Amino acid sequence: MKCVSDLPVEVLVGGRLSEIEAKPMQPYSYEAVAFLAELSQGLLANPAIRTYPDLVGFAYWCRKANLQRLARDWKSQRQRIGRGIAFHIAPGNVPVNFAFSLGIGLLAGNANIVRVSGKRHPQTSLICAEIDRIAKQLGHERVASMIRVILYPHDDAITAALSESCHARILWGGDTTIAHLRTLPVSPRCVDVVFADRYSLCVMDASAVLAAEKEAVEALAAGFYNDVFVLDQNACSSPYLVLWRGDAAEVDRAMLRFWGAVEHLLLSKPPSPVMHGLDKYAHLCRISVLLDSCVSVTRHQNLIYRVRLRELSSGIEHYKGRYGFFFEAVVKSVESLKTIVGERYQTVTCFGVDPEEIISLVVNMGWTGIDRVVPVGKALDIGVVWDGYNLIETLSRTVADC
Amino acid sequence: MQKGNPMTNREKYAAAFQTTLMVEEAKLSNLKYQDVSTWDSVGHMALIAALEATFGIELHIDDIIDFSSYAAGQAILAKYSIRMED
Structure with a gap:
């Protein structure tokens, strides 16, 4: 020494x-x-x-x-x-x-x-x-x-x-x-x-988003903003993927409600640099060539890009974007996460989904990844367990x- | 405040709001979360930290979430034996 x-x-x-x-x-x-x-x-x-x-x-x-x-x-x-x-x-x-x-x-x-x-x-x-x-x-x-x-x-x-x-x-x-x-x-x-x-994702329950009061949806959007946009989606614990639990019709309505609130919030903030919009556009071009599972893309001005996936496929995290670029998929249950979760997965933020449910899956199914499950809004809260x-x-x- | 004349709980409570959220005293009694730009999620953290330091308490996470107005906060603090004088 x-x-x-x-x-x-x-x-x-x-x-x-x-x-x-x-x-x-x-x-x-x-x-x-x-x-x-x-x-x-x-x-x-x-x-x-x-x-x-x-x-x-x-x-x-x-x-x-x-x-x-x-x-x-x-x-x-x-x-x-x-x-x-x-x-x-x-x-x-x-x-x-x-x-x-x-x-x-x-x-x-x-x-x-x-x-x-x-x-x-x-x-x-x-x-x-x-x-x-x-x-x-x-x-x-x-x-x-x-x-x-x-x-x-x-x-x-x-x-x-x-x-x-x-x-x-x-x-x-x-x-x-x-x-x-x-x-x-x-x-x-x-x-x-x-x-x-590391990579992180967000799990939302569509019916919970639809059932929430207007203020609760605004608070959810504010929490999501803090998780993602405060650090330009660069943090390991910021979600790159949003997983929706529910049936297709319900999810479509919940997405409209949730992303509408996030867009509204972003519009009230100072404008983001032009380069951030360009980065998302270039990234979209890249993945549309490289990734077969993309079905559609939804853009909220230059603030948010959302790419809908046909199914979850392993390795999807390698296509992670920045500055408000998300993959989305619809699942029947959170157990579907098993197709993508490996040791690289860190934080799951959730809304309308019991964190215990995900923690039990990790522990009982012997998953090698996910070491943190917290409510939306808490992604960046570093603590003595990390x-x-x-x-x-x-x-x-x-x-x-x- | 004059020397030898300690602040009452009510004064301390108001002072925490005034210094962290920069709100005039006259507007305090009806103040709610997000009524003013300074009381956003960031201001909320500053306010909670100031109240905990002022009164020497640890607010429970549920109480921190429920702390949604100047009036509601007084009821929450009462649970920690912090009472506002009449």
Whole structure:
């Protein structure tokens, strides 16, 4: 195990890399919870963050009441302690993931070196400025000494040096990045938590959509908007496919109602870049050549493209679109998912379908994919359990007495 | 607020709305979710976080969803033993 050395990186938060406090703490330490709760309050008090729903979502997640609830659910697993230093490589597509990753690393009891994406999202600056402010406050020195947020261009020498000095790596960023990062040497005991490319879908019950009050359909559309459009459908947990349960006639009516509400909502938002419309159109041309199972396409201005599939066929996820591009299919029961679900499937968002029904299918039928079933609107809510990992457990160790 | 004169629950409740949703006091009593652009799903998160911090409580998820107006919120807080003075 090598000590962390000072490397040619830009340090956005914290002092020198070599001075990071590597001594772990117990999960959900009073200090870590207090630091994150202060971060939540500080962010929410800043009106500038309101334009970033993802940032408000992060601040909402790390509010004191929620962290206390998580700590209670964790119960007193007193014999656990953080692993030491966690090295995070945050993704470029989801701006606030670095903050969730850092927050979870702290809650698990670790020191954290977080490499953020070079895209310099405004959310990153807002969060870093707030962490910096809190770090200077009396009483937060211990946690502050466990945080470094850094930036450097892709550089294997730096990544390798950090990999050899850490006890856990949290790697976001898809298959290619992960395959590459795994070729670099790490310390022998290092644990890797990897977030590979995943795909997600939405299941709706047609009769539930038809039976819902007008306000409920508007709320459903708003939830769907947050799941998809806030991050341009780029997040792993944003649905690329909408599956409708019901008979054909019912589904047609439910689709009209639902997509009408989504279109109405999109029209009330600032216009999306022209390139997003072009991307969808080009993608449609591509799949109409490559995919036999397409039966029809419905377009809602340039905002939403919907491609109806004759049936669900395995591998359909490889044709995933962005910026509001969806596949749709009608099924009699959610069990039909078995034809497409493999280990690549992550989140199912649902409306009018009992999450328990889907979870039972996964567990009882031995499916290799789907590790999260949540209501529509919750797709992007990252938590301490993500991608099938209980991150607090994975990022800490047990001290056994037997 | 004067020194030595702590805010009442009613004042704290109103202040949470005013600071997070930027709504004038006069408009509060009839205010409902989505009446103003600031009380959307994002503003709702800020409001809930502020109320939890102000009163030192953890609102249950069902109560967070049901928290649909200034008046309804007062009834919800009563369940957490936060009562508004007459």
